[in-house]
Amino acid sequence: MTGSVKVAPTARNDRRDHLVGVATNQVTILIGVMVILVGIFSLLEPKFFSVPTANNILTDWGSVALIAVGQTFVIISGGIDLSVGAIVGLSGVVAAWTMANGLGLDQTVKGADAAPGLVVGALVAVGVGLGVGLVNAFLINVLKIVPFIATLATMGACLGFSVIISSGAPIGSANDFSLISAMDPKANPFSWTVLGVIIVIAIAGLFLHKSRFGLYTYAIGSNSFAASAAGINVKRHLTMVYALSGALAGLAGMFVYIRLGAGSPSSGTGRELDAIAAVVIGGASLMGGIGRIWGTILGALILFTVQSGLIMIGVAPDWKKVVVAVLIAAAVSAQVLQNRNGRK
Amino acid sequence: MTGSVKVAPTARNDRRDHLVGVATNQVTILIGVMVILVGIFSLLEPKFFSVPTANNILTDWGSVALIAVGQTFVIISGGIDLSVGAIVGLSGVVAAWTMANGLGLDQTVKGADAAPGLVVGALVAVGVGLGVGLVNAFLINVLKIVPFIATLATMGACLGFSVIISSGAPIGSANDFSLISAMDPKANPFSWTVLGVIIVIAIAGLFLHKSRFGLYTYAIGSNSFAASAAGINVKRHLTMVYALSGALAGLAGMFVYIRLGAGSPSSGTGRELDAIAAVVIGGASLMGGIGRIWGTILGALILFTVQSGLIMIGVAPDWKKVVVAVLIAAAVSAQVLQNRNGRK
């Protein structure tokens, strides 16, 4: 073909490429880490390898997985969202307050009659998270505050408001939640709420990896000048990313509310760090442009497997922080092998 | 001159350049913010404008300024150090433990006789901080763990160790510190310890802005490939940067120990966020390559002026977090005017 700007074809070895790819693949390594952890814990405490333990781990995993998925979008876009933990607390408190005071729902409602309350609660919780996410986006896009400080500020404000609304004490739930956590934890590691989380995450994962929304998130984190030069409305997209992160944190607030049976202002304390740790263990780069949903999911699962395992094998509480630190460092450094297509 | 690769000289207006420079200068804006804050608080509560208040603010500022200065180096180099708050607690506890149990120093020593204890304590505290900094550097350089996760892990480990060593309770001091805080807070806003902090910061500032060490820190944060291509030993330099940050946090631990008269494991709780906030309010970029000591110092001063001011004007404690969030957002967004020479 005449006039074609042909660059030299490259010598490749596709089979070797594929094998190397599998071996150094982020997800493969994480699954390996997971298997090793489960193996060690089960050896030290045979009761660890059981359905109830899996159920415990999955239940713990649920709330953090939700916010970690939102955080994955934020981190891939090159930002960070420190407000998610506080949003969990605030949205739970506001949902509880609304049901108890705003709607006057009765605490004794049982079974299917609880459904309307749940729906209202979930809407309110997600709405609160969404609102905080939009405030984050405003601070970042309009006031040009870097995400770390912008979301640190909203984190403080959310903590403040949840205390103001709740006077510091948990607000009791207006509903009985047995209908949504009714699976038998002895026979089945999943509960209805965890299944709900998995569905939400699957949808988010599809959007991240298969849709235009996800592609733009990667593009902005990779090179925001290039993204805007390609016609992407960077501000609008970042607004959606922070709104998504906030909304998922609101949903996590509802999850925690259902679990605790109460909206507690302190219920999300420190969860932002768990979420960020899960995302980074999952292989994302805090510089943006890199990260995968599968990695995040496994990262969160590893975190909670470690937490549960250490208690079951009887590590003393004061040593737990030290051991967790060592295990996380080990898990992350297992990825050194992995060949990232990072910038510089 | 023959053979010279001359690029076109640029039309410049140096006087205008200078004026624009002063008006949009980071430090100028921060001083403006400071003046406005002091003005508002003094109007609302005349007692705010007093030597004792200045003394309070400077005393609070001392410990965070120390770790914020270390953090400035880390952030300019393109990293982050979340372990500094925990180092403050650990180094204070270890210093107190060493004096009380290791050396058997007497709690009742007074006046100049206390000096040896102080020197030993300071050496131990700085040594502990330095050690943790070196562990951070090991995790980052050798195990290739990103700074956020590496220092999050050491933060957990430090918290764990300080509880293990102290059983959670403060360890009483082996000395009477009246000799080093003997200035009259009614007549003089400075104490000897604060003057000590100022000297340490001045030296650190000189090294950051005038020495090769500082230049390399900027170079690595600006483009680490270019820095290593220029022959800079990037790993060795980062090791020194994290060691410095750790050592300054250790010194801050000693400062807090002197202030409280005891080594308490919880004494640095959350200080890493204060320090990072101070650095960013001071104009540094979390992407690296940008930041100044003066900015950090003023950033920390603004933080504590706000904290003190809110107590003095009687803002209800539940609302304080919200108001702090709003004020920080306002202070940072005042810098939007400022024209950063940022990358992209």
Place this chain on the structure above:
Amino acid sequence: ASGDSTGGSAADEEITIAFVMGAESDPFFQAMKVGAEEEAAAQGVTLVWQGDPSNYSAETQIPIVDAVLANQPTALVLIPTDPVALQASVDKAVAAGVVVANVDTRVDDLSDVLTFITGDNNDGGSKAADALAAKIGYEDGGSYEVVVGLTSPTATTNVGRLDGFTAQVEAKYPGISIVDVAYSESNPEKAATNVNNWLTKFPGLDGIFAIDGTNGSGAAAALEAKGLDGTIGLVGYDAYPDNVAKIKSGIFTALIAQDPAAEARLAIKSIVEFIREGKTSTKAEVVIPNVVLDETTSADDLSKYTYVAN
């Protein structure tokens, strides 16, 4: 109390008691651990001591209780961080045939709980008010200013103490006004900052109620630095060794001490008794009184009530 059938039959099996407390970094729980370990050794049972390293919160405690129950202990001593949120965990334990006791704090529904042993936070708060009023030489018609250093808006123990303190002040010392409160967020340096600012803002300040050990440490340091120790009344809570030493030097007017070790010992003793003999002499609710430590307290009592860890 529980009438569960597993009660008496476990006499010959090895007894494992899981003890899930609030936050390891709090010396209160460290002192409790000492009591629990002593009693467990004395009774010849296995103790599993668990809890969050530093967070006193329901969301971190529930997974710990879940994991501990997965190990199928014989009994569970629980210090619920939230009365509503931990109810489900207690129900779950009882359903699995685990004997449950509450110490220090309780769940809403005590009907399946063997016993609830506590110090009385409300009573502690009102004793603190008495001690402070005595120190500032309260007289009717006078007017006095005091402040209260709190931990965080969500710390549940703060609530009872503050309620007791406020109620006692309103009832007996109407001339005392609580002019401000502030949070230390578990950081003694922040507690010192709060006190420093109060001293500037309220030059005539008469007294400080430091609601926990951290606030006590910070307030003591701030008063010492300004040379005001002894002139301003300072009543603290919890007998940290360091703070107890400062009663003698006159910095603390008084400390309200609980007896966490005794609470733990009684809980373990009752459980073992119930499992081995099918019943226990311990009542369904036991209140272990608070002690006021001040300069009149004997040296023996001072060391007896000081929180020690091993």
Place this chain on the structure above:
Amino acid sequence: MSGELIYEVENVSKNYGSVVALDGASLKLHAGEVVGLVGDNGAGKSTLVKVLSGAHQPDAGRILLDGKERHWGSPREALDAGIETLYQDSGLAPHLTVSENVFLGRELVAPGLLGKLGFLAKKNMAREAHEDLERVGIAVPASSRSISQLSGGQRQAVAIGRAVSWARKVIILDEPTNHLGARQAGEVLEVIKAAKAKGLGVIFISHTLPHVLEVTDRIVVLRLGRIVMDAPTSEFNSDRLLGTITGSISAAGAEGE
């Protein structure tokens, strides 16, 4: 010469702080015309490009497209108006693949509901990216590799392919032949000629004067942010062009057009 006047800037100025990068520059572009924009390093060429592409807002001056005044708030608006730009640097996202970069901002979506939700037709894009690049005369290996794994010239080829395959009205190429091999550079010139033949207006920036002389209809010379010469290419030869750029020949023909 050639077609209608399509794109025009009048008296645009732009400062970076105290640095005057553009000082009242004016430029006209007709359909089917290739204008060469030349000037010494730092003359202001890339700044003018960014004003034309909507990446920068000028401090003063007017921008007219098809005779109507326009204000570009963002590159999107200029792109929507049919103006495609190759920037001198950082126009690609290093973590995205070749085909993702080529399609960025105009992705192909799956058919039906999924498409409405923004789900991508990745395979189609990979294939069409390859075809598109070939159609405009550029071939790049393995469109599934990420940009960060390409050599300097390979990256440049993708960037050119991107700009050329989408343009509907105007193409602005800021030093497109940088990093390209001799043959590839020649092929870029062919691509420019093809675009001209299709009736597009092209602004071509280069320091390789023979290329400029070969492919342009008119040459605009910038010096210190000012247009010092604007004349048909036929009026230049290699030496005169170099002299005008460096200033050793005074810009007598500055008024010429």
Place this chain on the structure above:
Amino acid sequence: MSGELIYEVENVSKNYGSVVALDGASLKLHAGEVVGLVGDNGAGKSTLVKVLSGAHQPDAGRILLDGKERHWGSPREALDAGIETLYQDSGLAPHLTVSENVFLGRELVAPGLLGKLGFLAKKNMAREAHEDLERVGIAVPASSRSISQLSGGQRQAVAIGRAVSWARKVIILDEPTNHLGARQAGEVLEVIKAAKAKGLGVIFISHTLPHVLEVTDRIVVLRLGRIVMDAPTSEFNSDRLLGTITGSISAAGAEGE
């Protein structure tokens, strides 16, 4: 031809994952010699440069300096041995000033104790940077401006100045004339000639074949990571060189030297 053999690589190979970027390439450089390294985009030139400069470690092969085998653990070691490199991209720190970039890694320190502590002589550096750049034939405005405030060509000029002013033994220039104006590019060629006259060995990479033919003593052609031709410049003309690069002329002379 010219002086002693100073720098040599034998049979070096380098893969990026499955991409074979260098496949047993060998190259010799003598004192006072300019070697042109040419090849199509993606041929492996920049990869070879990085192996020579110590930025990458080869997967196989030997590196010899002055006849002794060396292993570069980092660029520092190669720099210390007198080998200076201009990379195709990202060789400058954007936040540092022109003079800081020129002196990076070899700062001038203040006299006395302050100097021992690493305190810098900033004014001296600013002045000397300017002088150094002029001495090697390059002038850049205002050495106190940061790199991010320069145009593409201005940046390239600083990078060249940096490499040229420090070299003691070998200079490796990867596409130095990219982004440069026609006159400035000509001046870079003069700089290369001056370096050669001083007895340095120079490796010059460029896609501008006339430049290569003008300034080199010997030309090495890379294709798909292999050396397909290594012959004195006198054996080439423009067409033969282009043909060898693209592969349309089979590399009969591959053994020649």
